[in-house]
Amino acid sequence: MREDILCALTITLVYLIWGRMGISCPILFLTGVSCAGCGMSRALLAMLRLDFQTAFYYHPLFWLPIPAAFLFLFRNRIPRRLLRGLAAVIIAAFLGVYVIRLFFLQDSIVVFRPEDGLIWRAVLFLKEREF
Numbered sequence: 001m002r003e004d005i006l007c008a009l010t011i012t013l014v015y016l017i018w019g020r021m022g023i024s025c026p027i028l029f030l031t032g033v034s035c036a037g038c039g040m041s042r043a044l045l046a047m048l049r050l051d052f053q054t055a056f057y058y059h060p061l062f063w064l065p066i067p068a069a070f071l072f073l074f075r076n077r078i079p080r081r082l083l084r085g086l087a088a089v090i091i092a093a094f095l096g097v098y099v100i101r102l103f104f105l106q107d108s109i110v111v112f113r114p115e116d117g118l119i120w121r122a123v124l125f126l127k128e129r130e131f
Helices: 002-020 026-031 040-048 052-058 065-073 080-104 118-129
Strands: none
Touching (some): 026 118
């Protein structure tokens, strides 16, 4: 349990450092494509303000990380088969919402702009240099 808390704190620290550098999402920064959790941080902040409508706008599954965190923390006390089933449901929910937001909704939260990603720009830079 102590290792889990240390890991969570380390991840939080890394994200805070990235945030100070202007990198809100490393996947979006690198690829130009939003991740399945895109909008989740803003949604959780809206939820803390009890602004559930805004939280839902940023990410419809804003409430799911809380039970998921409890499942993770108490994973040794939950039957393995049940834990795997619940994890599959959570992953499927995130992927389903992601696909709908990415391909069927036009919002500013989930975007597909690979040309804005660092990888695309690096490839163009190297192509211009023609080593």
